[in-house]
Amino acid sequence: MTSDKIRIALFPGATLSDLMEILQKHIHFIFLREVNIGPYLYYLLKVNIETRDLIYVYNQWFDEDLVSLRQEPKVTAVEVEVEYLMDDNLYDSEVQQLWNLNGSITPSQNIPITWESKLYTGKDQTIAFVELEYMQINHRDLVNQVVQDNTINWDYSNNSPYPTSPSPHVHGTYVAGVAIAQGGNDFCLVGVAPGATGIAISIGRKATDSDCASAHTHRLGKVDIYNGSWGPKKFTAKFMHVPVCEFAMSEGGTKGRKGKGSIYVMSAGNDGPSFNTNTFSLRNSIYVIIVSAVNARREPPSYAPVGSSIMVAAYGGDDNLKVNLLNPISECSKMDSGTSIAAPTVSGVIALVLEARPDLSWRDIQHLIVCTSNTNLKGTLVEWQRNGAGFLTYRGQVELYLISPRGTKSYILTNRPADRLQSETFTWEFKSVQSWGENPCGTFLLSFGTRTKDVTVKLESWHLTLYGTMEPPPSLQACSAAKQRF
Secondary structure (H helix, E strand, C coil): CEECEEEEEECCCCCHHHHHHHHHHCCCEEEEEEEEECCEEEEEEEECCCCCCCEEHHHHHHCHHHHHHHCCCCEEEEEECCCCCCCCCCCCHHHHHCCCCCCCCCCCCCHHHHHHHHCCCCCCCEEEEEECCCCCCCCCCCCCCECCCCCCCEECCCCEECCCCCCCCCHHHHHHHHHHCCCCCCCCCCCCCCCCEEEEEECCCCCCHHHHHHHCCCCCCCCCEEEECCCCCCCCCCCECCHHHHHHHHHHHHHCHHHCCCEEEEECCCCHHHCEHHHEHHHHCCCEEEEEEECCCCCCCCCCCECCCEEEEEECCCCCCCEEEEECCCEEEEECCCHHHHHHHHHHHHHHHHHHCCCCCHHHHHHHHHHHCCCCCCCCCCCEEECCCCCEEECCCCCEEEECCCCCEEEEECCCCCCCCCCCCCCCCCCCCCCCCCCCCCCCEEEECCCCCCCCCCCCCCCCCCCCCCCCCCCHHHHHHHHHHC
16 A cells, blocks of 8 residues: 655644754655644645655655655654545445436436535435334344334334334335335345435234324334335225325425425326326325336336326336345245335435425425436337426326316326226315426316216316415426426
8 A cells, every 4th residue: 555645743832944944854755734733733645656656554664755744843743644445335336227317218217426526325214114014124235224122113014113024024124124224235226315214014904994194104204205105905996085194295395304394205007008197096186106117128017007197206126127125034026016116216316305405395296396307218008298387287088177378288087997896976085297397377177088888977077176385386498497406
């Protein structure tokens, strides 16, 4: 090991002028600057490589030039400055294999660039992973990220502290790893926000509305983001309403993060285009960011559902290109993924953003997603239209849609072949983000129908609730500039 710098200290009373006189006799060293370390003053010198070689660190006590310098009457100490190779503790060697994060495909999610350029890792942000199953909180890639106090982690299915021993189920471990897995240990993967803190919450596979509500307000003043990578089991045959949990999310959206609003992220589901996200009321909440998936070819995979409440898509794997996931059984495995993995990707990105801008509200975050998302998708399951504000929106096959005054169609409810409901009358609330940023003044038109003559639909009444801001949001041009920055 060699060095080109030394640190020198003089006896009390000696000055910089005295040092310059000394250096006139020791031409192999050049003055760089003064260094104050507490009450002590040092001087940093650089080796004059025109007159001598670099210093061998392990031979410094026998180096003739250093020995001569230490013998000067006014010199009290001479030490070689050693340069240490620092690691930012983010990168695993495994990053090269993480196609969904490392920028090897386009459009890139730019996550490692964020680590490099700004050193944002999600520090001081807390993500609560609300799961049906347990996660292995002591997994070696999570043990330093997930809170190890099981009175903070919680099992609402049994209303008790989180179980210490992991169950054989792996879903929670998969999900948490995508968002917060440890960096720098050369194992399996690095989470999108490896500096964030995770909290483990279970509501069980037979969760009640109250369990769901309690989980989504768990430690409300301490949690920044709630990630839910789950939904009703094979929910294609009927509509499902969970009013208490919806109310809890509205409470979190208005009171969490000191009034800025907790961020709720939820996966769109894996039941494919026969499922519409608008049939599950939690995915209709204005406070929830619904996340679908695209594969490495920028196409919606076969498991991706449709619905006008979907706000964004993130990379998920498929049979052709799997992703690395943490596994409590094998520690690390390659899986074909799903929207369950896309959602924590978005949660991790939001943690990075909130570290940089903790002042952003829940709605600011949603608008930032609209502004900066890439629209370069392809495939037969999606079409893109530019709405009245200039943004693009996602659509599927439609049975019920709303046309805004600016001419944008919101595809509210798609044809669902698995729906086998008998005749009934019910009231339902649908959500659309497809008119985001538009001026709402004017007439909205609701159109509905069926694909078969065997079914008759009667609309008894409907009303429209608009959510927005008094002032227009940033323009499409401003969003384009923001996208360049991000």
